[in-house]
Amino acid sequence: MSAPSFYTRVARLYDALARRGPGVDTLRRTLADTLDPAPGATVVEFGCGTAANRPYLERRVGPAGTYVGVDFSPGVLRVARERGVARGDPGHLVRGDATRPPVRSERVDACCGAFVAGMLADPAAAVRDWADLVGPGGRLGLLDLAATSKAGWRALNPAYRLFVRAGSPPGTAGALAQSPATVQDERVAAAHRALREVCVDVEYRTVVGGFGRVSAGTVE
Numbered sequence: 001m002s003a004p005s006f007y008t009r010v011a012r013l014y015d016a017l018a019r020r021g022p023g024v025d026t027l028r029r030t031l032a033d034t035l036d037p038a039p040g041a042t043v044v045e046f047g048c049g050t051a052a053n054r055p056y057l058e059r060r061v062g063p064a065g066t067y068v069g070v071d072f073s074p075g076v077l078r079v080a081r082e083r084g085v086a087r088g089d090p091g092h093l094v095r096g097d098a099t100r101p102p103v104r105s106e107r108v109d110a111c112c113g114a115f116v117a118g119m120l121a122d123p124a125a126a127v128r129d130w131a132d133l134v135g136p137g138g139r140l141g142l143l144d145l146a147a148t149s150k151a152g153w154r155a156l157n158p159a160y161r162l163f164v165r166a167g168s169p170p171g172t173a174g175a176l177a178q179s180p181a182t183v184q185d186e187r188v189a190a191a192h193r194a195l196r197e198v199c200v201d202v203e204y205r206t207v208v209g210g211f212g213r214v215s216a217g218t219v220e
């Protein structure tokens with residue numbers, strides 16, 4: 001099953017997990033705090049899903065700022081739009097491919113991706129494209145999950161691997177040369193490495209037992 005069909009099918013279930021799952025508030029707050037977009041900024045989130053990061057990022061950019069969510073799965077965008085309408089502002093939600101940014105560069109101050117690097121075949125290339133989009137001085141941030149190396153938490157790595165497998169579109173495991181969690185860990189590492197290469201003042205934080213990885217910096 002393709003990723004857009006999968007995420008469309010599980011959109012409401014994913015939304016519940018994305019908002020109320022264990023540790024998600026800490027993860028999303030850490031992304032917004034570390035990305036630290038200026039008040040009034042336009043922030044684009046690639047692979048926005050049901051836009052669970054929207055309130056966290058809107059709090060940072062304030063009423064003069066703009067959140068733009070981009071995703072290739074119509075089902076998650078529908079849920080994000082419905083929630084926006086219920087709150088009185090449908091928001092800016094765009095159907096598009098994170099690896100081919102569909103937004104105009106002169107309007108973007110910050111870009112981020114949360115839990116999406118592990119789904120991209122070449123996450124480093126995507127991060128470089130996002131850096132080009134915001135340009136020098138723009139902010140770039142990533143939030144991802146990967147196996148932990150923290151003592152006391154490593155015992156939970158098998159559960160993390162099962163979680164990654166269960167959350168992958170059916171057929172993913174068979175199509176990969178390694179387990180979905182191993183592939184995700186490698187892609188996450190590549191994405192965060194690419195961010196360090198294109199940014200200065202990079203801040204890297206691990207949260208939620210070392211499973212959550214957050215990087216952010218200013219594009220050089």
Ligand SMILES: C[S@@+](CC[C@H](N)C(=O)[O-])C[C@H]1O[C@@H](n2cnc3c(N)ncnc32)[C@H](O)[C@@H]1O
Pocket residue numbers: 003004007018046047048049050051052053070071072073076096097098099113114115116119120
């Ligand atoms: C695990 S969800 C994360 C959603 C959201 N960022 C969050 O924090 O809850 C991954 C999302 O990335 C989207 N996605 C994956 N690859 C994409 C791509 N190449 N272009 C656009 N969206 C993509 C999927 O449709 C899905 O909604």
